[in-house]
Amino acid sequence: MDTVSPVAPPHQEASSPQLKITSAKTLAESTNLASIPSHYAFTTPTSGDQAVHPDHDDSIPVIDFSLLSSSNPDQRCKAVSDLAKACEDWGIFMLINHGVPESQMKATVDVLMGFFDLTEERKNEFQGKHLLDPIMYGTSFRASVDKVFLWRDFLKMMVYPKFHCPPKPEGMSEVLAEYTGKLRKLARELLKGVSESLGLGPGYIDEAMNIDSSLQILAANLYPPCPQPELAVGLPSHSDIGLLTILMQNDIGGLQVHHGGKWVKVDPIPNAFVVNTADQLEIMSNGKYKSALHRAVVNNKTTRISIPFSTGPSLDTVVVPAEQLVDGKHNQATDISMNYKEYMEFKQSTVLHKGLCLNQVKI
Numbered sequence: 466m467d468t469v470s471p472v473a474p475p476h477q478e479a480s481s482p483q484l485k486i487t488s489a490k491t492l493a494e495s496t497n498l499a500s501i502p503s504h505y506a507f508t509t510p511t512s513g514d515q516a517v518h519p520d521h522d523d524s525i526p527v528i529d530f531s532l533l534s535s536s537n538p539d540q541r542c543k544a545v546s547d548l549a550k551a552c553e554d555w556g557i558f559m560l561i562n563h564g565v566p567e568s569q570m571k572a573t574v575d576v577l578m579g580f581f582d583l584t585e586e587r588k589n590e591f592q593g594k595h596l597l598d599p600i601m602y603g604t605s606f607r608a609s610v611d612k613v614f615l616w617r618d619f620l621k622m623m624v625y626p627k628f629h630c631p632p633k634p635e636g637m638s639e640v641l642a643e644y645t646g647k648l649r650k651l652a653r654e655l656l657k658g659v660s661e662s663l664g665l666g667p668g669y670i671d672e673a674m675n676i677d678s679s680l681q682i683l684a685a686n687l688y689p690p691c692p693q694p695e696l697a698v699g700l701p702s703h704s705d706i707g708l709l710t711i712l713m714q715n716d717i718g719g720l721q722v723h724h725g726g727k728w729v730k731v732d733p734i735p736n737a738f739v740v741n742t743a744d745q746l747e748i749m750s751n752g753k754y755k756s757a758l759h760r761a762v763v764n765n766k767t768t769r770i771s772i773p774f775s776t777g778p779s780l781d782t783v784v785v786p787a788e789q790l791v792d793g794k795h796n797q798a799t800d801i802s803m804n805y806k807e808y809m810e811f812k813q814s815t816v817l818h819k820g821l822c823l824n825q826v827k828i
Contacts, residue, residue: 488588488604488618490581493689505614506696525722525731526551528740530651531562533658549662556757557722557741559734560655560711565647567736570713573644577685578770579634580620591620591631596813597806599629616697616763618687625649625681626779645683645774648711652681652776655709655740663750665787670749673787674708678779680805682707688719688761688769699761699769705743706809707777712739717769723758731759744812745777745805751786780806 492498528551533544551558580588593601601621605614622629624645630638653676660670670676688699699719714720720731720739731739741757761771778784783804803811 486604488585489614489616490618490687490689491585493691498692501616501691501693501697504612505616506693507613507698507701524724524729526555526558527734527737528558528560529562530560530564530654534654545658545662548658552659552662552742552746552754555722555724556755557731557739557759560738560740561734561736563651563738565644565651565738569644569647570736572640573713573772574715574770576634576637576640577620577772578687580631580637580685581618581687581770583633587633593621596809597623599623599627600631602631615700616688616691616694617699617761618689619684621682621684623680624683626678641683645681648683648774649681649776651738652709652711652774655711656776659709659746659754663753663787663790665789669787670708673749673782674745674778674784675782676776676778680707680777680780682775682777684773684775686761686771686773688763688771690765690767691763692765694763694765697763699763702758702760704756704758705741705773705775706745706812707743707775708746708749709776710741710743711774711776712741712771713774714739714771715769717764717767719761719763719769720771721760721762723760728760743775743777744808745784748784749787751790753790778805780804780809784808 532540591600591602604618656670657667661667691697721728744756747756
């Protein structure tokens with residue numbers, strides 16, 4: 466869901482080594498665009514692993530945040546139990562009754578759509594060159610070196626511990642500051658529930674991951690209509706680098722999660738968030754909660770926007786399995802120690818998909 470190094474499936478070579486880089490939005494709005502340029506065409510995988518499971522209705526777990534945050538101990542206990550099952554079985558769930566007003570969610574979508582409507586010149590002022598640039602705009606993933614492009618434009622902002630945001634469009638900073646403040650509180654409460662669901666006590670993750678100085682990133686991924694969606698890729702399969710990702714999207718489907726050897730559609734529920742577990746939570750839980758593998762597909766009719774909010778540890782936090790989840794015999798620690806910044810840079814440099822990346826940091 467975020468903009469961190471996914472691995473592209475096998476692809477075709479670009480027809481020319483010198484490609485003019487333009488945004489996916491600009492390309493999609495080109496007059497009489499009937500087919501995608503060759504450097505956007507991925508080789509279509511044929512393995513059964515790429516099949517989409519047809520029986521996905523009501524499969525994605527749903528967590529009621531009002532019960533998770535309830536003062537009624539029975540309600541909270543049941544909600545924590547449901548959360549544990551969702552994290553262990555799926556690594557992804559829909560979050561309802563979360564307390565973020567619908568009007569605020571809509572304002573956030575609108576202002577980010579407004580950013581993508583700016584001129585290319587204005588947006589290109591924020592073309593980033595380093596993983597830790599506080600604001601980064603771009604298209605595809607690494608458009609300057611990729612031989613095949615993703616059908617996606619993105620904006621990524623570091624919003625905590627320090628808030629960063631482009632100055633345009635007008636009012637964007639105020640809207641996003643308020644929205645990310647709400648999600649910061651929501652993420653913290655969710656992590657308390659996750660911590661409790663692991664039998665660690667509600668405050669363990671907060672303290673061990675130094676959430677007071679947590680690195681939090683807000684991103685926006687724009688997927689414009691594509692004339693050949695069967696050939697293009699929005700985001701290939703990947704996992705997120707942090708602890709949890711809270712995703713908001715418009716009512717256009719496109720997100721899929723890998724579950725039980727199949728890809729399952731994550732159909733939007735109005736005014737709900739999609740929450741998924743990420744790499745650092747897999748490490749900290751000693752593999753009990755797996756980092757969710759997911760991808761984004763595109764369509765030929767309308768624009769989809771997804772807005773992930775990633776919560777990780779602080780950059781200097783060394784993420785290790787919780788001692789309570791390691792017994793030295795059957796549940797040995799699965800990962801070596803590196804701080805969050807080092808892990809981010811490692812994943813970026815290797816450009817590996819989740820399984821390979823985490824496998825390389827195993828003991």
